[in-house]
Amino acid sequence: MSKKSVQIVEVGLRDGLQNEKATVSVPERIELAKRLAEAGSKRMELGAFVRADWVPQMAGSKEVIDGVFALVRGKSMPSKIEFSALVPNERGLEMALETGIKEIAVFGAASETFSKKNINCTIEESFEKFAAVIKVAKKKKIKVRGYLSCCFGCPFEGDIDEKKVVELTKRLIKMGCYEVSIGDTIGIAHPGQVKSLFAKLKRAVPVKKLAGHFHDTRGTALVNILTAYEMGVRVFDSSLGGLGGCPYAPGSAGNVATEEVVFMFEGMGVSTGLDLELLIEANHWMSGVMKKELTSRLSKAGLPVAGPV
Amino acid sequence: MSKKSVQIVEVGLRDGLQNEKATVSVPERIELAKRLAEAGSKRMELGAFVRADWVPQMAGSKEVIDGVFALVRGKSMPSKIEFSALVPNERGLEMALETGIKEIAVFGAASETFSKKNINCTIEESFEKFAAVIKVAKKKKIKVRGYLSCCFGCPFEGDIDEKKVVELTKRLIKMGCYEVSIGDTIGIAHPGQVKSLFAKLKRAVPVKKLAGHFHDTRGTALVNILTAYEMGVRVFDSSLGGLGGCPYAPGSAGNVATEEVVFMFEGMGVSTGLDLELLIEANHWMSGVMKKELTSRLSKAGLPVAGPV
Numbered sequence: 179m180s181k182k183s184v185q186i187v188e189v190g191l192r193d194g195l196q197n198e199k200a201t202v203s204v205p206e207r208i209e210l211a212k213r214l215a216e217a218g219s220k221r222m223e224l225g226a227f228v229r230a231d232w233v234p235q236m237a238g239s240k241e242v243i244d245g246v247f248a249l250v251r252g253k254s255m256p257s258k259i260e261f262s263a264l265v266p267n268e269r270g271l272e273m274a275l276e277t278g279i280k281e282i283a284v285f286g287a288a289s290e291t292f293s294k295k296n297i298n299c300t301i302e303e304s305f306e307k308f309a310a311v312i313k314v315a316k317k318k319k320i321k322v323r324g325y326l327s328c329c330f331g332c333p334f335e336g337d338i339d340e341k342k343v344v345e346l347t348k349r350l351i352k353m354g355c356y357e358v359s360i361g362d363t364i365g366i367a368h369p370g371q372v373k374s375l376f377a378k379l380k381r382a383v384p385v386k387k388l389a390g391h392f393h394d395t396r397g398t399a400l401v402n403i404l405t406a407y408e409m410g411v412r413v414f415d416s417s418l419g420g421l422g423g424c425p426y427a428p429g430s431a432g433n434v435a436t437e438e439v440v441f442m443f444e445g446m447g448v449s450t451g452l453d454l455e456l457l458i459e460a461n462h463w464m465s466g467v468m469k470k471e472l473t474s475r476l477s478k479a480g481l482p483v484a485g486p487v
Numbered sequence: 488m489s490k491k492s493v494q495i496v497e498v499g500l501r502d503g504l505q506n507e508k509a510t511v512s513v514p515e516r517i518e519l520a521k522r523l524a525e526a527g528s529k530r531m532e533l534g535a536f537v538r539a540d541w542v543p544q545m546a547g548s549k550e551v552i553d554g555v556f557a558l559v560r561g562k563s564m565p566s567k568i569e570f571s572a573l574v575p576n577e578r579g580l581e582m583a584l585e586t587g588i589k590e591i592a593v594f595g596a597a598s599e600t601f602s603k604k605n606i607n608c609t610i611e612e613s614f615e616k617f618a619a620v621i622k623v624a625k626k627k628k629i630k631v632r633g634y635l636s637c638c639f640g641c642p643f644e645g646d647i648d649e650k651k652v653v654e655l656t657k658r659l660i661k662m663g664c665y666e667v668s669i670g671d672t673i674g675i676a677h678p679g680q681v682k683s684l685f686a687k688l689k690r691a692v693p694v695k696k697l698a699g700h701f702h703d704t705r706g707t708a709l710v711n712i713l714t715a716y717e718m719g720v721r722v723f724d725s726s727l728g729g730l731g732g733c734p735y736a737p738g739s740a741g742n743v744a745t746e747e748v749v750f751m752f753e754g755m756g757v758s759t760g761l762d763l764e765l766l767i768e769a770n771h772w773m774s775g776v777m778k779k780e781l782t783s784r785l786s787k788a789g790l791p792v793a794g795p796v
Contacts, residue, residue, distance in 0.1 A: 368754025397784040427788035445677025475706040479736035
């Protein structure tokens with residue numbers, strides 16, 4: 179019997195940090211990547227090539243990637259990690275290519291209003307940009323991952339039609355994305371919805387091309403991940419300590435915490451390849467950097483240790 | 488097709504408050520019960536007849552119950568709510584009986600060391616006390632609920648033998664408990680463990696006599712509740728806002744938040760009989776009483792509302 183396993187895509191350095199108020203310095207972001215690698219992270223998004231005046235938290239993404247690659251070359255970091263960066267358009271792709279990164283991600287939305295407000299264009303316009311980006315990326319043998327946000331609801335439109343999500347996911351895969359990350363961007367999904375949507379997605383695309391991207395805004399991230407796992411999904415995005423937040427619910431929790439996903443899966447006998455103790459150490463180090471406790475409950479409580487307290 | 492439903496046992500006024508540093512006044516506790524009743528709570532634990540010098544937070548439990556019963560008599564609260572109180576021994580039972588309450592709960596542990604440290608006697612001694620309590624309660628036609636704590640692990644002993652949990656659960660039911668609440672007292676359980684233990688429990692006792700009592704110390708309460716639900720469990724303990732904490736992991740989250748359990752189940756089409764908006768209102772009122780934000784992520788983020796933010 180082959181051991182059950184899942185892949186965890188660490189998005190703390192991108193989706194996490196871009197939703198934090200504080201801007202974290204380049205050396206600190208490189209150190210975070212190093213600590214995540216030491217904890218066993220195999221897939222890591224390092225930053226985004228977006229306009230620094232719009233998203234100041236992502237400024238210096240090139241320097242972060244350069245620094246991480248220097249560590250890899252110096253053998254201070256394992257070389258078998260898949261690093262990626264988010265790119266919104268061809269200009270972003272050019273900048274990403276300069277770093278020598280082998281994977282990029284494009285970010286779309288299943289909600290028209292969210293698309294306009296978040297990435298400043300219609301869904302159709304965004305897909306035209308993706309097509310241009312993917313075309314160049316393919317030529318350069320760069321893997322492309324797709325994000326589809328607001329798959330379970332939109333802060334502006336409310337409910338989102340499942341058919342729309344399925345259609346856009348199919349389209350992203352057809353365009354050349356090797357994987358599409360199905361996002362509960364505002365942490366609104368419940369297990370019934372997860373089951374229903376993934377059932378439809380699985381009929382349209384191979385389940386191994388799907389990832390689950392859940393936010394813990396309302397405490398339901400883990401329960402949604404488990405439900406998606408039971409539907410056959412084996413790739414999940416998470417953010418160390420739950421770094422990040424929700425611009426639509428200020429002060430709320432953001433991405434699901436990597437260590438809680440690992441705690442759940444490892445407890446169930448599903449291998450993640452990650453070391454919980456090192457993740458919790460990285461969390462505590464990062465709390466120092468951020469000058470605040472991160473939201474992860476697990477890191478706050480610590481691993482269960484039998485003994486006098 | 489009959490509608491799927493679960494019963495939620497509100498334990499905020501007992502398990503929640505007894506693990507808070509602040510002592511909440513009797514009128515405020517009565518007001519909390521009233522607000523929970525208005526939100527649709529059908530089962531509510533109102534307090535504990537324990538030594539006030541040991542558990543000062545539970546002092547005045549008689550006055551809380553008297554106050555709540557006065558509201559019921561005055562028709563300011565629905566009469567169809569099942570109220571209960573925790574009693575550790577015959578003296579506690581006598582005090583509970585004076586209030587006219589129709590249900591009590593006894594509290595045992597599946598860990599010998601926890602039993603000694605928490606309730607100051609061996610498991611065997613505690614069961615002798617329960618037998619005496621249950622004997623009197625039966626005569627007075629008082630329903631008895633059993634709590635079994637540390638079913639998934641103990642802060643002192645670490646792992647707990649599932650057989651021990653099954654044996655003690657059987658014994659509590661045989662002694663006359665109409666229901667046994669299987670407790671993850673230190674918030675250590677993961678879904679694999681929940682599945683495994685409830686599979687064994689179901690072979691030993693009718694599943695309808697089992698309740699799930701999960702703490703969110705490590706963020707896994709909802710995922711464990713969903714797993715227990717899938718195993719057939721239909722009764723869950725929770726605490727408004729996640730009131731409470733964990734004496735073995737200071738500063739950590741305590742009982743699972745009632746509103747998050749309701750959000751999950753209602754989203755799945757499983758009826759809880761509770762009104763989410765009123766629960767969130769009650770949470771915000773209680774945050775004022777406690778002079779701090781309660782831990783529930785849902786109440787912090789609020790219900791999803793589509794519209795401009």
